[in-house]
Amino acid sequence: MERQAVLSVKGLKKSMGRKEILHGIDMECFGGEVFGFLGPNGAGKTTTIKIAVGLLSLETGEVKICGHDIAKDFEEAMACVGGIVENPEMYKYMTGRDNLKQYARMRGITDPSVIDEAVAAVKLTNRIDEKVSKYSLGMRQRLGVAQALMHKPRLLILDEPTNGLDPQGIKELRDILKHLAHENGACVVVSSHLMSEMELMCDRIGIIAKGSMIGTYSMNEIKNRSAGDLEEHILEVSDPVAAAAVCGLSPDRVTIGEGVLTVRLEKDGGKAPVARLNRTLIENGIDLYSVRPKETQSLEDVFIELTEEEKGDGQIE
Numbered sequence: 001m002e003r004q005a006v007l008s009v010k011g012l013k014k015s016m017g018r019k020e021i022l023h024g025i026d027m028e029c030f031g032g033e034v035f036g037f038l039g040p041n042g043a044g045k046t047t048t049i050k051i052a053v054g055l056l057s058l059e060t061g062e063v064k065i066c067g068h069d070i071a072k073d074f075e076e077a078m079a080c081v082g083g084i085v086e087n088p089e090m091y092k093y094m095t096g097r098d099n100l101k102q103y104a105r106m107r108g109i110t111d112p113s114v115i116d117e118a119v120a121a122v123k124l125t126n127r128i129d130e131k132v133s134k135y136s137l138g139m140r141q142r143l144g145v146a147q148a149l150m151h152k153p154r155l156l157i158l159d160e161p162t163n164g165l166d167p168q169g170i171k172e173l174r175d176i177l178k179h180l181a182h183e184n185g186a187c188v189v190v191s192s193h194l195m196s197e198m199e200l201m202c203d204r205i206g207i208i209a210k211g212s213m214i215g216t217y218s219m220n221e222i223k224n225r226s227a228g229d230l231e232e233h234i235l236e237v238s239d240p241v242a243a244a245a246v247c248g249l250s251p252d253r254v255t256i257g258e259g260v261l262t263v264r265l266e267k268d269g270g271k272a273p274v275a276r277l278n279r280t281l282i283e284n285g286i287d288l289y290s291v292r293p294k295e296t297q298s299l300e301d302v303f304i305e306l307t308e309e310e311k312g313d314g315q316i317e
């Protein structure tokens with residue numbers, strides 16, 4: 001049976017004034033995955049997300065959340081979504097817990113354990129009874145995520161959630177979001193303009209530029225887009241010059257470095273060529289300390305390549 005998408009967007013268009021901003025966005029995101037919605041500034045990420053969470057009206061196209069069409073079953077659809085778009089409103093003079101209580105009252109959530117569970121999920125339990133005015137930015141972000149989690153949504157949508165966080169905060173948030181998707185089965189959608197960040201957080205990414213979807217890729221597909229038919233491997237060896245001489249590869253396939261030999265091997269050969277090389281080196285008395293594949297094109301490069309055509313001269317329109 002085909003899995004039902006938790007978030008399904010089809011042919012979504014949106015105009016602001018006379019300008020069409022979204023030109024027919026299609027995407028599907030599933031439970032159990034962190035989906036990265038990636039695109040340059042002004043691409044249309046926030047606009048798409050705002051429509052999906054009900055903050056902007058839907059004009060043309062279809063958005064379904066857990067099978068509920070937001071144009072027809074708005075309430076049911078929204079009951080499945082937790083989101084943070086722009087900074088969630090928090091009362092600074094109140095404690096984190098009182099903010100969540102207030103929100104629970106607004107949403108008609110009566111079970112008090114919900115707050116503790118949401119706070120535990122974002123690891124804010126120790127500080128939840130302090131005033132929000134004393135929170136750091138990262139703590140406020142966590143409180144925002146806790147709030148978005150309180151009604152146990154199957155879809156969590158966060159617009160640029162790591163904005164302003166330090167590396168430690170980014171890692172912690174990443175771990176929390178991965179846990180929610182991979183362990184709890186939630187569908188987590190995060191937007192960003194940074195490929196490097198998406199690489200660490202997401203299972204799949206959808207790339208948007210200038211209001212159009214360029215494609216949806218698994219993280220592996222993106223990585224494999226680099227380098228054509230050859231795959232580079234970096235061999236850490238005791239004697240790179242001797243290794244180059246005995247490896248049996250033509251000179252254009254090897255690069256001698258300091259303590260390392262970089263070799264370019266056929267991608268479709270699988271693991272066998274590496275094993276063969278390893279044996280040859282050992283037979284020739286050369287020690288091999290490590291082998292690692294080299295990412296010949298950074299993910300950032302792939303992202304720029306994919307979005308460049310759409311972006312034109314790089315000007316934000």
Ligand SMILES: Nc1ncnc2c1ncn2[C@@H]1O[C@H](COP(=O)(O)OP(=O)(O)OP(=O)(O)O)[C@@H](O)[C@H]1O
Nearest residue numbers: 016021039040041042043044045046047048193317
């Ligand atoms: N209220 C508005 N009125 C007119 N144009 C708007 C409005 N909101 C957004 N836009 C335009 O829509 C386009 C997409 O904006 P959006 O905020 O969705 O981009 P984004 O992908 O979230 O970018 P960023 O990475 O900078 O957050 C931009 O050209 C923007 O100027």
Ligand SMILES: [Mg+2]
Nearest residue numbers: 045046047159
């Ligand atoms: Mg945005």
